[in-house]
Amino acid sequence: MIDLRSDTVTRPTEAMRRAMAAAEVGDDVFGEDPTVERLQRDVAALLGKEAALFVPSGTMANQIALLVHARPGDEVVVSEGAHCAWYESGAGAAWAGVQFVVAGAGPVFDVDALEAAVKPRVYYYPRTSLVAFENTHNRGGGRVLPQATVEAVAARARALGLAVHLDGARLFNAAASSGRAVAELARPADTVSVCLSKGLGAPVGSLLAGDRERITAAHRFRKMLGGGMRQAGVLAAAGLHALAHHVARLADDHAHAARFAEAAAKSPRLAVQRPETNIVMVDVPGDPRDRPAEALAARAKEAGVLLSVFGAARLRAVTHLDVTGDECARAGEALASLAGG
Numbered sequence: 001m002i003d004l005r006s007d008t009v010t011r012p013t014e015a016m017r018r019a020m021a022a023a024e025v026g027d028d029v030f031g032e033d034p035t036v037e038r039l040q041r042d043v044a045a046l047l048g049k050e051a052a053l054f055v056p057s058g059t060m061a062n063q064i065a066l067l068v069h070a071r072p073g074d075e076v077v078v079s080e081g082a083h084c085a086w087y088e089s090g091a092g093a094a095w096a097g098v099q100f101v102v103a104g105a106g107p108v109f110d111v112d113a114l115e116a117a118v119k120p121r122v123y124y125y126p127r128t129s130l131v132a133f134e135n136t137h138n139r140g141g142g143r144v145l146p147q148a149t150v151e152a153v154a155a156r157a158r159a160l161g162l163a164v165h166l167d168g169a170r171l172f173n174a175a176a177s178s179g180r181a182v183a184e185l186a187r188p189a190d191t192v193s194v195c196l197s198k199g200l201g202a203p204v205g206s207l208l209a210g211d212r213e214r215i216t217a218a219h220r221f222r223k224m225l226g227g228g229m230r231q232a233g234v235l236a237a238a239g240l241h242a243l244a245h246h247v248a249r250l251a252d253d254h255a256h257a258a259r260f261a262e263a264a265a266k267s268p269r270l271a272v273q274r275p276e277t278n279i280v281m282v283d284v285p286g287d288p289r290d291r292p293a294e295a296l297a298a299r300a301k302e303a304g305v306l307l308s309v310f311g312a313a314r315l316r317a318v319t320h321l322d323v324t325g326d327e328c329a330r331a332g333e334a335l336a337s338l339a340g341g
């Protein structure tokens, strides 16, 4: 099987497993795990923030950010299709008690769209307290946000008294694609989350970074959500290994996504988005009421290719550490031949 459902399907390499086995550990709820401490220090430095907190998942990192920045009843401005509004089981409403307001259309929104989304400060409106970006943007097809727009929106948000969070689950992909350092991409944000378990290939783990005061607050919320882990150094060691060995190779994943896209686009019946990073969106012909994407995904599976159904007429392919460029090209060819011409 060529598994392109997600970059989360990777299995730890032998070298990563050795690093995990050799990790020095302690009880991290007591603040005594040296490997977790090192990971948190290294990631904070990499992102240009004062502190970072190791958490089990990207979802928990985002949810903690909402708890840190907003109060129940507040509004959070997000892009269309934002992960925290689509894929976190309604947690923003359940735990932080926030509601989401979508600014503009598509993965990027500008200052005008922000202004239109922010409610006046009158008591009967929800209080807008936070703007959340997503870079790269998952539902936006792995799109890298234009940094000048992010900076302009963040500056306006700050002037309006709003905090800024960056969901950087795939921030290292954005850095690889744009040639900018992750610290530069993170600079406009008060808090930034990054995932080790996606393109970086670690089995578990994300970090939330920001200033010391916010990360101290985040530490308490992590415990409240049940995210305090004990000898978590075993997992942190996988993250440290990933940062040392799997960042430079992300450009390969992007090249492999381009090969998949090029091969899939040989079918004139498929509308294939040109990838900027490791995600390729493919629109499938047919009446969306017949759910043509499901039918094509089922046929692709029979042909040995696993894809995600991302809408009634949309498929998503994601490249990662465990698929080669040739496999990606073969998967694209198989999809094109199934779709026909």
Ligand SMILES: Cc1ncc(COP(=O)(O)O)c(C=O)c1O
Residues within 6 Å of the ligand: 056, 057, 058, 059, 060, 062, 083, 084, 134, 136, 137, 138, 167, 169, 170, 195, 197, 206
């Ligand atoms: C943009 C984005 N943010 C957050 C997450 C959540 O990460 P996790 O699956 O570790 O909860 C994902 C997962 O795919 C994601 O794509």
